[in-house]
Amino acid sequence: MIRVFQCEDTLTGILTGVYDAWDSRLGHEHVRLSTVCDGNLELFCEYVQTEPDTEKAEKVIRTIKRRMGEEAFEMIAYAASYPDDQKADAIYRMIVTGLHLPDGRQITGMLTHPQVRLVFELRRKAWHIAHRYMGFVRFRELENGVLFSEIDGEADVLALIAPHFADRLPLENWAVYDHRRQKAAVHISGKGWMILEDVDKEQLLEPGASAQEAEYEALWKVFHRAIGIQERTNGRLQMSLLPRKFRQFMNEFSCPEGRADRP
Amino acid sequence: MKYRIEQQMDLREKLGILADAAKYDVACTSSGVERKNTGYGVGNCIAPGICHSFSADGRCISLLKILFTNECIFDCKYCINRRSNDVPRASFTPQEVCDLVMGFYRRNYIEGLFLSSGILVSPDATMELLYQTLYKLRREYHFQGYIHVKAIPGADPVLIERTGYLADRMSVNLELPTAEGLRALAPQKQRPKMLAPIRQVYSERQQNRQELALYRHAPKFVPAGQSTQMIIGASGESDWQIMKVAEHMYRKYEMKRVFYSAFLRVNEDRLLPVLPGGPPLLREHRLYQADWLLRFYGFGTEELLSEDRPDFNLLLDPKCDWALRHLEQFPVEVMRADYHTLLRVPGIGYRSAGRIVRARRLGTLDYENLKKMGVVLKRAVYFITCGGKQMYPVKLQEDYILRNLMDGKEKLPAGARDTSGYEQLSLFDDPRFSV
Ligand code: SF4
Numbered sequence: 237m238i239r240v241f242q243c244e245d246t247l248t249g250i251l252t253g254v255y256d257a258w259d260s261r262l263g264h265e266h267v268r269l270s271t272v273c274d275g276n277l278e279l280f281c282e283y284v285q286t287e288p289d290t291e292k293a294e295k296v297i298r299t300i301k302r303r304m305g306e307e308a309f310e311m312i313a314y315a316a317s318y319p320d321d322q323k324a325d326a327i328y329r330m331i332v333t334g335l336h337l338p339d340g341r342q343i344t345g346m347l348t349h350p351q352v353r354l355v356f357e358l359r360r361k362a363w364h365i366a367h368r369y370m371g372f373v374r375f376r377e378l379e380n381g382v383l384f385s386e387i388d389g390e391a392d393v394l395a396l397i398a399p400h401f402a403d404r405l406p407l408e409n410w411a412v413y414d415h416r417r418q419k420a421a422v423h424i425s426g427k428g429w430m431i432l433e434d435v436d437k438e439q440l441l442e443p444g445a446s447a448q449e450a451e452y453e454a455l456w457k458v459f460h461r462a463i464g465i466q467e468r469t470n471g472r473l474q475m476s477l478l479p480r481k482f483r484q485f486m487n488e489f490s491c492p493e494g495r496a497d498r499p
Numbered sequence: 500m501k502y503r504i505e506q507q508m509d510l511r512e513k514l515g516i517l518a519d520a521a522k523y524d525v526a527c528t529s530s531g532v533e534r535k536n537t538g539y540g541v542g543n544c545i546a547p548g549i550c551h552s553f554s555a556d557g558r559c560i561s562l563l564k565i566l567f568t569n570e571c572i573f574d575c576k577y578c579i580n581r582r583s584n585d586v587p588r589a590s591f592t593p594q595e596v597c598d599l600v601m602g603f604y605r606r607n608y609i610e611g612l613f614l615s616s617g618i619l620v621s622p623d624a625t626m627e628l629l630y631q632t633l634y635k636l637r638r639e640y641h642f643q644g645y646i647h648v649k650a651i652p653g654a655d656p657v658l659i660e661r662t663g664y665l666a667d668r669m670s671v672n673l674e675l676p677t678a679e680g681l682r683a684l685a686p687q688k689q690r691p692k693m694l695a696p697i698r699q700v701y702s703e704r705q706q707n708r709q710e711l712a713l714y715r716h717a718p719k720f721v722p723a724g725q726s727t728q729m730i731i732g733a734s735g736e737s738d739w740q741i742m743k744v745a746e747h748m749y750r751k752y753e754m755k756r757v758f759y760s761a762f763l764r765v766n767e768d769r770l771l772p773v774l775p776g777g778p779p780l781l782r783e784h785r786l787y788q789a790d791w792l793l794r795f796y797g798f799g800t801e802e803l804l805s806e807d808r809p810d811f812n813l814l815l816d817p818k819c820d821w822a823l824r825h826l827e828q829f830p831v832e833v834m835r836a837d838y839h840t841l842l843r844v845p846g847i848g849y850r851s852a853g854r855i856v857r858a859r860r861l862g863t864l865d866y867e868n869l870k871k872m873g874v875v876l877k878r879a880v881y882f883i884t885c886g887g888k889q890m891y892p893v894k895l896q897e898d899y900i901l902r903n904l905m906d907g908k909e910k911l912p913a914g915a916r917d918t919s920g921y922e923q924l925s926l927f928d929d930p931r932f933s934v
Binding site: 348367372452 | 511514516518519522523536539540541545549551557558559560565599602607610763778857858861864868871872
């Protein structure tokens with residue numbers, strides 16, 4: 237009999253699952269972690285729900301960092317943000333393997349291990365999305381001074397990009413809204429950031445754009461157009477580097493065709 | 500009269516003109532410095548840099564790249580802003596540049612500022628304006644994002660020094676790889692004058708490093724280092740001459756980057772060549788690949804080219820080309836070869852080489868593993884064994900490999916593919932290029 241720990245599809249959820257699975261003392265071969273719960277139950281499996289628990293997750297995080305290093309933790313945090321049915325179990329196996337190594341730090345290079353490799357690949361995918369959003373996020377200034385922006389990524393990257401913007405714009409009030417998940421990273425000037433669930437976007441946008449907003453957007457479009465070398469125009473290359481899915485909220489592409497070279 | 504016209508010009512028009520005039524500078528990276536915000540300003544820097552958009556030619560937009568002014572007292576033949584050209588002219592004020600930088604940065608349009616300039620009145624007067632602009636940004640606006648600024652050759656070293664304490668990167672474009680080229684096409688620029696600020700920044704960076712070793716909080720001088728740019732194909736130099744200059748820049752002046760820019764004929768001038776295929780993009784691409792080989796793969800120019808063989812083979816990337824001429828050093832056993840030997844295998848990039856070295860300590864590798872680690876087996880297969888075995892039987896024979904490599908179609912960036920196209924290649928910063 238295998239016990240499947242079903243966890244919420246968040247870092248906290250998965251790490252709580254790791255905690256519970258370990259704590260069950262059933263032996264690693266008798267437990268499995270899963271973030272999917274599509275009612276598709278397998279025979280000879282017993283399913284238990286785990287409730288996300290920050291305290292348990294924190295304990296796991298501390299252990300990972302201490303025994304396997306920051307890099308391993310970063311790898312897990314990024315991988316957890318990417319949609320994949322196998323990731324929770326892969327993270328669990330990676331942690332188990334890492335804790336059994338004489339030097340846990342080596343785990344991040346252990347690419348011959350299939351589950352570590354999956355975590356590695358998911359990390360890479362999520363990192364690409366997060367890193368792109370660090371550049372592609374477009375803040376619009378609202379009348380109340382708040383900087384508002386919107387993203388719509390395959391991976392749940394809010395918590396991965398928020399620290400970057402918090403460091404960059406410490407004195408601003410800003411919000412990054414995740415269209416797909418209806419949640420937002422919100423930053424208060426001089427304080428810090430947090431993730432808010434079930435956010436009402438319209439309410440955030442209530443104040444409307446600031447007086448200067450339209451002018452800066454226009455200036456940005458002027459710049460964006462002027463900086464391209466006409467003789468070397470290459471829409472295909474531009475599209476491959478900046479795929480359409482990212483352009484949705486970028487004002488320099490905010491014309492019907494989504495192309496910058498059209499007025 | 501002209502002055503009045505400028506007065507009436509609004510910021511959008513100015514920005515249009517001065518961004519357009521700056522677009523031929525290829526350096527747009529914001530890389531090389533890691534800096535957290537102090538908590539009371541705006542901005543930080545991320546070592547690998549961040550792309551904020553891509554322009555219609557497919558180049559990364561990271562910095563607000565502008566000229567302070569496109570007025571110029573010089574008359575460099577290849578330059579759109581030369582004195583003798585009849586183009587609309589404009590100049591910013593330091594305040595306007597600050598407004599643009601802060602407005603754009605807060606909205607996350609940019610990583611920072613790239614500020615270049617034509618020579619207004621004199622090198623000193625121009626440098627002074629650049630300095631004032633940076634001073635205002637850093638001291639009044641507490642801007643902590645990335646700043647790349649030009650050092651104007653011929654300007655007072657004191658001004659250059661002061662500016663260097665406010666900037667992250669400084670650059671002087673060599674433009675033409677040789678003194679002869681410079682004499683022909685940019686008669687007012689002299690080689691020694693252009694090298695002077697490069698040398699100054701280099702030696703002050705050395706000094707600064709010692710100060711920083713003593714006092715951790717000493718102000719930093721040009722922390723992201725220098726870069727430069729050369730135009731390719733305007734004045735008849737060979738690849739060997741170009742790479743020699745680049746190598747010299749890296750070794751002697753610790754240059755962080757040398758950029759290559761395929762010559763684009765923006766002016767009608769009988770001294771400028773007419774290149775039938777348009778800008779030599781494939782050649783530019785080969786130079787970038789070779790540049791990676793110098794910087795990350797431990798190659799020297801002399802290994803790749805020589806006086807008798809002064810140009811790269813356009814049909815083959817420089818690493819494959821080198822490997823084919825050195826078959827006696829292959830095949831390489833992936834489980835045993837050291838890092839530096841792995842680096843020289845076509846199809847193995849420096850990241851995959853690093854991954855191989857780490858992973859093989861913990862287990863035995865097979866070809867599937869290698870593929871997952873980013874090794875391009877299509878190319879590497881001729882040059883490696885893994886656990887003593889070839890992936891499939893291949894001959895270690897020049898013609899045979901060459902034929903197969905050419906069949907396998909190299910993944911060229913769009914635009915470099917056929918030399919007649921005017922398309923742009925752009926992943927300057929992508930190490931995958933030189934795999
Ligand atoms: S000095 Fe610079 S701006 Fe002036 S003509 Fe020469 S290259 Fe152009």
